[in-house]
Amino acid sequence: MAVHVVTAGQMRELDRRATEEYGIPSLLLMENAGLQAVLELERAFPRVTQCRVAVVCGKGNNGGDGFVAARHLFNRGVAVEVVLLARQTETKGDAGTNLEIIRKLGVPIREATTGQTLQASRYVVERADVVVDAILGTGTTGPATGLFADAIELLNGCGKPIVALDIPSGLNSDEGVIPGPCIKALFTVTFGLPKRGVILYPAASCAGRVVTADIGLPRQLLSDSLLDVSLVQAEDLAGALPPRDPNAHKGTYGHVLVLAGSPGKTGAAAMCAVSALRIGTGLVTLALPESLNDAMEAKLTEVMTEPLPETGERTVAFAALDRILELMKGKRVVAIGPGLSTYPETAELVRTVVHASEAQFVVDADGINALGPNLEMLRTLSCPPILTPHPGELARLLGIDRDEVVRNRIPIAQKVATSFGVYLVLKGARTLIANPEGHVAINMTGNAGMATGGTGDVLTGLIAGLLAQGVSADLATRAAVYLHGLAGDLAAEAVGQEAMVASDVIAQVPEAIRQLKAHAI
Numbered sequence: 001m002a003v004h005v006v007t008a009g010q011m012r013e014l015d016r017r018a019t020e021e022y023g024i025p026s027l028l029l030m031e032n033a034g035l036q037a038v039l040e041l042e043r044a045f046p047r048v049t050q051c052r053v054a055v056v057c058g059k060g061n062n063g064g065d066g067f068v069a070a071r072h073l074f075n076r077g078v079a080v081e082v083v084l085l086a087r088q089t090e091t092k093g094d095a096g097t098n099l100e101i102i103r104k105l106g107v108p109i110r111e112a113t114t115g116q117t118l119q120a121s122r123y124v125v126e127r128a129d130v131v132v133d134a135i136l137g138t139g140t141t142g143p144a145t146g147l148f149a150d151a152i153e154l155l156n157g158c159g160k161p162i163v164a165l166d167i168p169s170g171l172n173s174d175e176g177v178i179p180g181p182c183i184k185a186l187f188t189v190t191f192g193l194p195k196r197g198v199i200l201y202p203a204a205s206c207a208g209r210v211v212t213a214d215i216g217l218p219r220q221l222l223s224d225s226l227l228d229v230s231l232v233q234a235e236d237l238a239g240a241l242p243p244r245d246p247n248a249h250k251g252t253y254g255h256v257l258v259l260a261g262s263p264g265k266t267g268a269a270a271m272c273a274v275s276a277l278r279i280g281t282g283l284v285t286l287a288l289p290e291s292l293n294d295a296m297e298a299k300l301t302e303v304m305t306e307p308l309p310e311t312g313e314r315t316v317a318f319a320a321l322d323r324i325l326e327l328m329k330g331k332r333v334v335a336i337g338p339g340l341s342t343y344p345e346t347a348e349l350v351r352t353v354v355h356a357s358e359a360q361f362v363v364d365a366d367g368i369n370a371l372g373p374n375l376e377m378l379r380t381l382s383c384p385p386i387l388t389p390h391p392g393e394l395a396r397l398l399g400i401d402r403d404e405v406v407r408n409r410i411p412i413a414q415k416v417a418t419s420f421g422v423y424l425v426l427k428g429a430r431t432l433i434a435n436p437e438g439h440v441a442i443n444m445t446g447n448a449g450m451a452t453g454g455t456g457d458v459l460t461g462l463i464a465g466l467l468a469q470g471v472s473a474d475l476a477t478r479a480a481v482y483l484h485g486l487a488g489d490l491a492a493e494a495v496g497q498e499a500m501v502a503s504d505v506i507a508q509v510p511e512a513i514r515q516l517k518a519h520a521i
């Protein structure tokens with residue numbers, strides 16, 4: 001089943017529907033949330049019964065989850081203490097009910113409602129082995145300020161492992177930004193479905209490891225088709241690699257044309273072409289400026305090359321158009337852009353080629369820059385193209401600030417994909433794939449070692465390679481992004497994040513494929 005990633009509003013709506021349509025009392029959901037959090041605590045700290053745990057609670061339902069967790073810890077014999085950042089009388093509804101229970105059980109509760117009483121409660125946190133953060137959840141509006149901000153700083157400063165309930169307090173559930181003081185958790189137990197804020201960076205760095213706890217929401221609600229953002233999961237990708245037919249020949253698995261390269265950027269072209277082969281494509285032809293051909297023939301073994309007329313700058317010339325159209329005949333996929341340069345005549349050629357063919361284009365780097373002025377035209381293409389910008393390239397393309405893209409990655413990716421009828425692969429930590437219908441998939445593989453020149457060229461080759469084998473654009477983009485990240489993770493294991501280069505990622509594609517196929521068994 002798809003794992004959707006939700007906003008606070010969507011989660012509230014699911015909770016409401018669970019209660020109103022299915023008669024599941026919200027108190028029961030809170031009970032499940034608190035209990036699941038304790039089970040995760042026990043998994044992470046097997047000797048938790050011998051520990052001292054501080055549960056720091058706000059007055060809302062996130063605090064209520066904290067009271068339930070405190071009760072289950074207390075019942076297990078844990079030395080648990082609650083710090084409540086409000087007066088007990090202010091805590092109402094389900095949270096109030098659970099507060100009343102732990103009060104009757106005799107769980108120690110300290111009210112901290114001022115800077116002074118917060119400081120007086122400091123020792124509770126300082127003498128704890130583990131701290132549970134139940135200050136703020138999906139009801140958060142704006143950055144934490146005042147007492148809440150002070151409490152967050154106090155917890156972060158205590159040097160104890162912090163387990164956040166639902167989201168680290170201070171985070172915004174809906175965005176990847178860190179709005180203000182925010183809990184730095186060892187891990188986060190998020191309830192029902194993961195919230196965007198614990199998945200998207202930089203906010204995700206506050207959440208640590210994210211565990212999604214089943215709180216008993218009905219399956220029908222969790223798979224609601226109105227939820228338009230989900231995680232890329234290996235089990236959904238197993239069919240992405242077409243079975244190898246024992247009777248196959250090299251024409252069975254497609255032929256990718258790569259249009260790439262300029263002086264100083266032959267590596268980008270080579271890595272894109274080789275990656276397309278490594279993902280299983282039968283044949284790859286790399287078309288490039290003619291004066292670079294000899295060097296490329298020496299560099300590449302399995303990739304075929306095609307020298308093209310070039311400009312005075314030794315980039316592909318407009319005069320190459322007829323030859324390129326000739327080469328595209330019978331090819332399903334063209335990868336265009338890696339290391340192509342932004343030379344105006346070459347950019348004009350790119351625009352003309354993209355609009356003159358029925359092939360599916362995977363457009364990267366300088367290819368994206370070239371399309372800039374003509375985005376509207378993309379809608380008229382017979383086959384939706386795949387664009388693979390990083391936030392800076394997308395910002396340039398849209399004429400907006402890079403920061404604006406980073407702050408609104410999901411809505412901007414959705415808007416571009418639906419407005420221009422494209423697949424948008426927005427690269428970065430947690431690459432997003434938005435399809436022309438506006439569905440967004442978030443990829444969880446990959447690491448900071450992949451922030452090195454050439455990894456984008458590898459991704460372009462992998463996407464083109466799967467498309468050439470007849471895989472749908474939806475599946476090809478998700479599978480390629482997943483495999484690319486997994487190959488990056490394997491490369492990081494092999495050589496370390498600092499030392500790894502893009503060629504190391506290509507070298508791990510075979511093992512990444514093997515691991516992905518293992519999910520199909």
Ligand SMILES: NC(=O)C1=CN([C@@H]2O[C@H](COP(=O)(O)OP(=O)(O)OC[C@H]3O[C@@H](n4cnc5c(N)ncnc54)[C@H](O)[C@@H]3O)[C@@H](O)[C@H]2O)[C@@H](O)CC1
Binds near residue numbers: 015029135143167
């Ligand atoms: N609604 C439900 O059915 C369920 C909710 N659950 C929990 O309930 C949480 C949401 O609870 P609530 O909606 O009560 O909200 P929260 O508990 O997240 O926030 C509570 C209060 O904090 C205050 N607040 C908001 N932003 C603030 C800020 N920036 N600085 C200081 N104070 C601020 C508001 O007055 C708000 O009422 C979820 O995150 C989850 O932990 C779970 O118990 C599962 C079921």
Ligand SMILES: [K+]
Binds near residue numbers: 133135165
């Ligand atoms: K929290």
